[in-house]
Amino acid sequence: MRTRIDACLAARGGEVAARVEAAEIGRYYLMLNDTGRQRFLNLLALQYGIDHEVARAAALELANAEGEALLSAAEKLRDLLESPRLRLMKRFNGIAGGVKFLVDLRADLLRLARKDASLAPVAREMRSLLASWFDVGFLELHAISWDSPAALLEKLIAYEAVHEIRSWNDMKKRLASDRRCFGFFHPAMPDEPLIFVEVALVNGVADNVQKLLDESKPAAEAEEADTAIFYSISNAQTGLAGVSFGEFLIKRVVSELQVQLPKLQTFATLSPIPGFAAWLTSACQEGRAAELLKASENMQITAMAGMDKVDDALQALLARPKWMEDRRTEMVLQVPMTRLCAHYLLHARAGKRAADPVAHFHLSNGARIGRINWLGDISAKGLSQSHGLMVNYLYKPNEVEKNFAGYMEGRIAAAPLIRDLQ
Structure with missing residues (x-):
């Protein structure tokens, strides 16, 4: 395989011959099992990266160059900072199915890189390359x-x-x-x-x-x-x-x-809230859910569950099979669960961004939180992710830019109905 990669990079027979070699490399890769694919990617990671010593010398040459030599030194350094494996990947752009091959190869790379940190530089290079090819x-x-x-x-x-x-x-x-x-x-x-x-x-x-x-x-x-x-x-x-x-x-x-x-x-x-159930479990285990609810709501929850601690009682009610089909349980839970969900969407953070990935996607696109929907998704997936709650994000064309700017500064746009739940 190294012989083929080297031949493809050398391109001694011209660009057409180099792309023929790239196609053969692609066909070979597709025949490999997971172990073989990992070895191939490890080969790219360890043997076809940037030569840092040569690049460092070129950077020093650039720092000391003047006039026309400066332009020449800059071009030389730019070429050296493009790794051989990146040049290999670019060869696939000119062959039938080559771009799709690279997209699928990166999918393999992302999966395998979770257990192999040496693949991280390859993953970063591929992301940069594909981002330029898939510009909107x-x-x-x-x-x-x-x-x-x-x-x-x-x-x-x-x-x-x-x-x-x-x-x-x-x-x-x-x-x-x-x-x-x-x-x-x-x-x-x-x-x-x-x-x-x-x-x-x-x-x-x-x-x-x-x-x-x-x-x-x-x-x-x-x-x-x-x-x-x-x-x-x-x-x-x-x-x-x-x-x-x-x-x-x-x-x-x-x-x-x-x-x-x-x-x-x-x-x-009409969006899922995939992180809400996990967040609520954590909040209950830490005794924080009761602090976010009204005293009357806490009393109803403990009475319904027959327990003393609100957080334990809430988890017990939600653990009951088909709890949403029991009208009394559902009525007791609706307002407090909606209140907790509003808190999650407005205040739970992963760094500076909203903790919920779907919320982050829409809020960073300029939407605002419009309404939380009780039992909006009672499928098994909806119940496990968010206890059945869903949310509407509203896209108002005349508000999108303002909402986006606010989100970048840490503010979340939300309807008064959502704010009033706090």
């Missing part, structure tokens, strides 16, 4: 419909990361006349969505995903809808993790929908 200016926004190729629809089913597509009937419902689906595509990967968003055209802001995805419900008149609900946004390529284009997708789709359906007045999400 190169991406194409395409509508996806029931008439799209079956192979593409199968990929949507496979890549859907928020609400599982259970059947072809479910898929058809999501592409009905009162639904829209848009994806970003790259010219080098025309059959592969990079990220896609599913939209429901409704009247009023949706508060329950099971109702929204009910296959038995007939399609409404899209032209009469006043609200677009973004209910699922899925990154389709693991190898592009860290390459951000989600915010551009939402803005482009909002603009597209405003042109297609001028009656639309509201653009909102």
